[in-house]
Amino acid sequence: MANIHWLQHVAFEGLGSMEGWLQGMGHNLSCTRLWAGDTLPSPDTFEGLIVMGGPMGIYDHEEYSWLPEEKEFLRKVVDQNTPILGICLGAQLLADVLGAEVRANPDKEIGWFPVTRTNDVPDSLVTVLPEEFTVFHWHGDTFSLPDKAVRLYSSKACLNQAFLYEEHVLGLQFHLETTRNSAAALIENCRAELINAPWIMSEQEMLQSESEFDRINECMHTLLEQFFSL
Structure with a gap:
């Protein structure tokens, strides 16, 4: 049993399939709702951290005054060698904390698109994901x-789709945790982004197959088990 903490940036973007799976495995979940003004915990109170997505950019400090404090918190957790999984905005925040540049991608990528593994992936993760x-994607940066x-991993629209830093920081630009319901919530709250563009699917295309969500969720749970050593 592990204590897993997670950071939520907007009310409509939660853990997706990860919540039920982690609870079903007997792990303790706690959450900081940054959007609601929750206080961040001490970094020594959990064994793993999940940093979720959100529609804001990592530099939107004026509109989201908690971003600088969140970044400082992430630096402390990284320095403690605690396993951290960042998804979408979470991956961008971790990249920023680690000194990388976060910027607008040439194209927004929204919907179902393939990613391809690079040749230098550590063996521990090679056997876990295809x-x-x-x-599933939903990002502009x-x-x-x-x-x-x-x-x-890389995709045709985005070179850096996932990274691993010193075995304990994992960033995923794409989503494996998304369920049909959580995708519908994203669409409802971010519908203005669904324009006619090369790498943006329609609502109908994104939601048409329940089995696709089940498939990526299975990958997510396998990755959680491997990365957090659960």
Whole structure:
């Protein structure tokens, strides 16, 4: 049994399939709702940290006054060698904390698109996820690769889709935790982003297959078990 803490940036973006799986495995979950003004915990009160996504940018300090404090918190957790998983905005925040550049991607990537594993992925993760598979995306920004980090996956629209830093910091630009319900919540709250563009799918295309969500969720749970040693 492990104590897993997670950071939530907006009310409509939660843990997705991870919540039920982690609880079903007997792990303790706690959450800081940054959007609601919750206080961040001491970094020594949990064995793993999950940093979720959100529609804001990592530099939107004026609108989201808690961002600088969150970044300082993440630096402390990184320095303690606690396993950290960052998803979408969470991956961008971790890249920034590790000294990489976060910037607008040439194209927004929203919907189901394949990612391909790079050749230098550590063996511990090679056996967990497929070499190439279609995943769910919803992002407009991207990040450069932090020093000492290994690129894990790329897509045609975005070079850095995932990275691993010193075995304990994992950043995923894409989403494996998304369920059909959580995708519908994203669509409802971010519908203005669904424009006609090369790497943006329609609402109908994104929600048409329940089995696709089940497939990526299974990958997410396997990755959680491997990365956090659960």
